[in-house]
Amino acid sequence: MPLSQHPLFKALQQSAQHLPSLAEHFAGNRQRVQQLTFHLGDNLLVDISRQQVCTSVLQQLCELARQMNLPKAIAGLFTDNNFNPTEQRAVLHTALRMPAGATLEHKGVNVIPSVHAELARIRHFCQQVHTGKWCGYSGQPIQDVVNIGIGGSDLGPAMVCEALTPYCTTGIRTHFVSNIDPAHLATTLEPLNPATTLFVVSSKSFGTDETMSNAIAARKWLLNDCGDDSLVQLHFVAVSTNHQKVVEFGIAAENMFTFWDWVGGRFSLWSAIGLPIALAVGFERFEALLAGAHTMDEHLRTTPFEQNIPVLLALLTIWNHNILGHASEGVFPYSQLMHRFPAFLQQLNMESNGKSVMLDGTPVSHATGPIVWGDVGSNSQHAFFQLLHQGTTVVPAEFIGFVNSPYDFPAHRHKLLANMLAQAEALAFGKSAADVEAGLKAEGLSEQRISELLPSKVMPGNRPSTVILCKELTPHTLGSLIALYEHKTFVQGVLWGVNSFDQWGVELGKKLASGLVDTLAGKSNATAHSAATQNLVKQIVDWKAP
Numbered sequence: 001m002p003l004s005q006h007p008l009f010k011a012l013q014q015s016a017q018h019l020p021s022l023a024e025h026f027a028g029n030r031q032r033v034q035q036l037t038f039h040l041g042d043n044l045l046v047d048i049s050r051q052q053v054c055t056s057v058l059q060q061l062c063e064l065a066r067q068m069n070l071p072k073a074i075a076g077l078f079t080d081n082n083f084n085p086t087e088q089r090a091v092l093h094t095a096l097r098m099p100a101g102a103t104l105e106h107k108g109v110n111v112i113p114s115v116h117a118e119l120a121r122i123r124h125f126c127q128q129v130h131t132g133k134w135c136g137y138s139g140q141p142i143q144d145v146v147n148i149g150i151g152g153s154d155l156g157p158a159m160v161c162e163a164l165t166p167y168c169t170t171g172i173r174t175h176f177v178s179n180i181d182p183a184h185l186a187t188t189l190e191p192l193n194p195a196t197t198l199f200v201v202s203s204k205s206f207g208t209d210e211t212m213s214n215a216i217a218a219r220k221w222l223l224n225d226c227g228d229d230s231l232v233q234l235h236f237v238a239v240s241t242n243h244q245k246v247v248e249f250g251i252a253a254e255n256m257f258t259f260w261d262w263v264g265g266r267f268s269l270w271s272a273i274g275l276p277i278a279l280a281v282g283f284e285r286f287e288a289l290l291a292g293a294h295t296m297d298e299h300l301r302t303t304p305f306e307q308n309i310p311v312l313l314a315l316l317t318i319w320n321h322n323i324l325g326h327a328s329e330g331v332f333p334y335s336q337l338m339h340r341f342p343a344f345l346q347q348l349n350m351e352s353n354g355k356s357v358m359l360d361g362t363p364v365s366h367a368t369g370p371i372v373w374g375d376v377g378s379n380s381q382h383a384f385f386q387l388l389h390q391g392t393t394v395v396p397a398e399f400i401g402f403v404n405s406p407y408d409f410p411a412h413r414h415k416l417l418a419n420m421l422a423q424a425e426a427l428a429f430g431k432s433a434a435d436v437e438a439g440l441k442a443e444g445l446s447e448q449r450i451s452e453l454l455p456s457k458v459m460p461g462n463r464p465s466t467v468i469l470c471k472e473l474t475p476h477t478l479g480s481l482i483a484l485y486e487h488k489t490f491v492q493g494v495l496w497g498v499n500s501f502d503q504w505g506v507e508l509g510k511k512l513a514s515g516l517v518d519t520l521a522g523k524s525n526a527t528a529h530s531a532a533t534q535n536l537v538k539q540i541v542d543w544k545a546p
């Protein structure tokens, strides 16, 4: 039964008609914070007390999830499944972080030994690079690693490498080139020495145009320097599922790291796609990242829904998006190192759940994926938080904070966390007209000035937010945090009844672009395209430098 037809969904819609304000929720229940704060071990907590829910609404949401077969779906994520029917693929990224010795069978074969065999190859390769046994063409050790990939073959490793900057102690600097804009490759290569640079060409399909174009250009750059085609091998490794295309490109099979078609691109950073992470932070820390994700997997698999963090966060999206009608979700890590996290989440969630048909191909009758967006605090406070506080659109916010930091400016750290706490507080409780008036009177403003200012200074409050607080941004905690969002995305997709693991919507644009490349190069005319496109093609041709 589709979500919107379910009697419990309708009951929740009724409950939403008579919602107490957040201030009333807090005033009416002294246990609220304790009841609505959930822990993962002793280094991560999630406080949803500032969401517009009470325990009975949460229970209804959990019951809805049970009745919509979520328990079976979660079990399916840890056994063989057919969760991606349009691509005829299983979805088994949880296998990538299972310990050696575990069993997860796909088509009757336990995949865990292959996962660990590939991890062993990655470990060996990292050792070779870190100890200088793997050298560039001039005999010098590798110093810079350039990952060439896009989407899931870029965002995860790029985000993790930046987030774990304090752990990047191997001496290897990582760089990420994704955009087909030549500026990306050119500016990345400009300061690098080809003799000490290693390229990791990362592409599940090994057919993505941006990646292949950048890889070909990078190979030319190297060849210009070393002058011998056979030496290029020392500077290129591949990560892919497509052996044939890797070899056709000219990368030796022994320099290819593999993964499997049951790993979706946006869920792949735990596989060989994470090679740049292991090169940057060391293999043991990469293992800690995997272990953190496995901890969250076990939490998802074994925890009752009423305390299950990814399930609860997904159910809050159902509540905020489908019942209360809030169109977007803001994610605000209070950590400069988590700068790329919102972009990573955008692919994870929006490519997964930006769907309009159910698994059986019928149109959905309810909203699916919300717009996910965000940026780091405290910067975003000085950019767009005004709209969050006083705009006409309510944006449920997720704040992510880290108590400890290896960077030794304690006063900064306190200010950073104080800002995060203050934002959640201001969004929830606002400032009433009476309080604003009293404050302005105390400042000695005239009655007239007070009445002029009052409407602009009132803060409506009652705006929902969640706080995720972690002890420190370690590889283990980051692994748990990423897996939390993967599972949140998965649970949402189950409740919406969509396939969260395909992405057909991105194909048409790719196809049209490839036709337009010929048109812009003057090899075909633009008449096959719309009048708007024809007009822009003409302008581009006119303006093109000779």
Ligand code: F6P
Pocket: 150, 151, 152, 153, 202, 203, 204, 205, 206, 207, 208, 211, 265, 266, 351, 503, 506
């Ligand atoms: O175009 C979207 C997409 O297919 C993503 O799903 C994927 O992560 C990205 O392109 C890159 O694909 P590949 O790893 O095959 O190059």
